[in-house]
Amino acid sequence: MKCKKISPFILVFWLASLVRIAAANVTLSWNPSSSTNAAGYNIYYGTTSGIYPNKIDVGNVTTATISNLCAGVTYYFTATTYDNNADESSFSNEDIFIVPGVLQLSAGTNPGDPMLIEFPVEPGHWYEIQATSDFQTWTTIWRTDVVNSNQWLQFADTNSSAFGSRCYRLALH
Numbered sequence: 001m002k003c004k005k006i007s008p009f010i011l012v013f014w015l016a017s018l019v020r021i022a023a024a025n026v027t028l029s030w031n032p033s034s035s036t037n038a039a040g041y042n043i044y045y046g047t048t049s050g051i052y053p054n055k056i057d058v059g060n061v062t063t064a065t066i067s068n069l070c071a072g073v074t075y076y077f078t079a080t081t082y083d084n085n086a087d088e089s090s091f092s093n094e095d096i097f098i099v100p101g102v103l104q105l106s107a108g109t110n111p112g113d114p115m116l117i118e119f120p121v122e123p124g125h126w127y128e129i130q131a132t133s134d135f136q137t138w139t140t141i142w143r144t145d146v147v148n149s150n151q152w153l154q155f156a157d158t159n160s161s162a163f164g165s166r167c168y169r170l171a172l173h
Contacts, residue, residue, distance in 0.1 A: 037083040119152065
């Protein structure tokens with residue numbers, strides 16, 4: 001059987017919704033293949049760049065939602081176009097997405113060092129870190145501007161050592 005060359009396409013995606021902290025969805029969207037032989041698309045993804053143990057045949061649509069992604073985990077996505085004979089194109093460019101919904105705390109190594117707070121962010125939103133010592137009064141101790149890229153942000157709470165104990169929460173806006 002002779003393989004047919006199918007034009008690659010560019011995969012563009014955005015986070016559609018954060019369902020819950022334990023698992024999230026990402027919606028992928030791309031431009032249709034310019035090949036007249038294109039019959040559908042496969043989405044491949046995994047947690048290591050270049051290694052895609054998960055494959056989803058999404059048919060002949062240009063959007064797909066991938067469900068049950070873990071908060072705080074980085075996922076790598078790529079796609080192929082296939083024809084009616086199931087011949088696939090090469091992989092598209094790889095896209096990376098860090099799933100929001102987790103807050104990581106790291107205490108300093110020395111007494112009095114600030115608490116380091118890290119979390120992944122979703123483009124198009126802004127965030128507040130709030131702190132409390134009594135679970136009744138929460139105070140905003142830091143806020144971001146609207147973020148325009150998917151990345152990890154960090155904040156050092158230089159006042160953390162002034163409290164016997166301090167708890168944190170992250171608010172998404």
